Amino acid sequence: MKKLFTTLSNIWKIQELRERIVFTLVILLVYRFVSHVVLPGVDATALGDNQKSGILGLLDMFAGGSFSRVSILALGVMPYISASIVVQLLGIAVPSFQKMQKEGESGRNKLNQITRYLTVVITAVQAVGYVKTQVPKEAILIDPTLFFVLSTFVLSAGTLFVMWLGEKITDKGIGNGVSLIIMVGIIARLPMALYQEITSRVIVDGGLIALVLEIVALFAVVMFTILIVQGVRKVPVQYAKRIVGNRQFGGVRQYIPLKVNAAGVMPIIFAQALMFIPTTLTQFFPTLQNTWLIQFSDPTSLAYSLTFAFLIIAFTFFYTAITVNPVQMSDDMKKNGGFIPGLKPGLDTSSFIDDVISKITFPGSVFLAIIAILPSLAVKFGIKSEFAHFYGGTSLLILVGVVLDTLQQVESYLLMRHYDGLMKTGRVTGRTGVPAANASGSSAVI
Structure with a gap:
């Protein structure tokens, strides 16, 4: 304290x-x-x-x-x-x-x-x-x-x-x-959602222990989400030595932080947009309400959750592929005199980066899918839908990402004035740690 x-x-x-x-x-x-x-x-x-x-x-x-x-x-x-x-x-x-x-x-x-x-x-x-x-x-x-x-x-x-x-x-x-x-x-929305949940658990059902377990579970989910948002795979980059006048530049080893979840919340948003198509069709064509499409009107159903998770995994690979360009990263490193130890600049470097991105994107997409379907699982366990939204999905990912970014800026001001950071050990890292060589100049807003 x-x-x-x-x-x-x-x-x-x-x-x-x-x-x-x-x-x-x-x-x-x-x-x-x-x-x-x-x-x-x-x-x-x-x-x-x-x-x-x-x-x-x-x-x-x-x-x-x-x-x-x-x-x-x-x-x-x-x-x-x-x-x-x-x-x-x-x-x-x-x-x-x-x-x-x-x-x-x-x-x-x-x-x-x-x-x-x-x-x-x-x-x-x-x-x-x-x-x-x-x-x-x-x-x-x-x-x-x-x-x-x-x-x-x-x-x-x-x-x-x-x-x-x-x-x-x-x-x-x-x-x-x-x-x-x-x-x-x-x-x-959180105060009203929390009030409704407390009222339901404590006053109506008398389940104080259940409410405590819900709060503990929410804390664990938040910690898990922070791990996903901050998770990176560091690729070592060596920069060649250059002598300019009497000064030496380069000759140091740095890292390219390839994010486990480079796509952010965009795969969930795209997947949600597609998952609303069956519901829209049943509204315009009432005869379809008695078909298998009705399963996708219930976000807590098994068919909805599995399809939703599959779409998130697919969109994660798609969005990562169009936003992270290994060829451009390789070219930027080559222009700045950098190389990955043991690899030739150019095609070998871009192929290696692409392979690393593919390997870390799959577990990242699976974890993202788990976070996305957690609100549905929370509803299954009797949590009110308003409060269940904070157990995952776009709400939690946006909250965690924005808070981390803001805290990172606050900590940078503290360190510039020679104060201690916000944590006893380590530093706060937000979503700004995108691949350094991906200088495309554009970034997602969320």
Whole structure:
């Protein structure tokens, strides 16, 4: 406990860090306040129980509940995330985007500008769909045509406002702004979910021991998730000696940290999108409800869990293959005078890196699939569905990843001022430890 208070005191002594933390907290409070402002022309009391499930529930989670509240920030940062993913994929397939990725700071600025423009387009399209399908007609108080035009404009402005808040946090605050906004939206659900679980276990069932076991199990799952997020395979790289004037450069051994889970949460998001297709089909074609497709309407069924796990493993390999480029890593090492001991630069090096990535991606994908289906297993054991979401899936992976990244930045400020780090031994490592040679200039937002 003394170590904790000492660390907090050291953090508060650093003026720049203190100002960044306060600025971040203020911006997040502004976001949470505005997220409760309902669209103009909507009767909030007429919304009733507007909770979402399926893919809409996932969007509602990312938006911090604004989606179901018909808030002016209902679309949240999802259009920006979608635009970022599209630009990232274009950087793999389109030569002009690849060229911009290699132009350094100027190239990144161009890509960021393209991402912003694309965000506006995606937001406008999603705003139209949201107003048409998600706003109950009985809750609209003004002329429907006027409401449609006004709401489309307000929703687009709301997403741009959230994107601006995220960029301000990144520039003047601490941590990645967009990721922190998503994390705050997820955490906002935790108090109510925990209250419901305590009420169910202690007051209704009288199962205090069961509640304690649930908390212990959640702690173990969080520790397991941290291991997956931080797990790396270090590949040694030797740099040749260079003499420039009277000084010697190079001649040292470094490491390329190849992550066990280089794909992050994207495989789970892609797999979830596909798993909602059977449910959508049964809604449009009622005759299919008596077929085998009905099994995929229940996330706790064995067929759903096995299919979901298989898709996650497949998408992990796919997403890792398109985001981690062994050939580019090999070329970058060769340009900088680096080589892997015992291997020739070029084809041998890229083949070795590709082989290592393939070997570590399989266990990483299996562990990711286990984390993804843990909420379904938690429901099977009698845990309320709201609280079960924190036992795995996108919620837990985002929370763990964002917290680690933020703590890593805080620790870097402490070490720069010659204070002790956040831990007695070792250092906090977040998700930023991507392969050093993969200087593509693009990265996933989440």
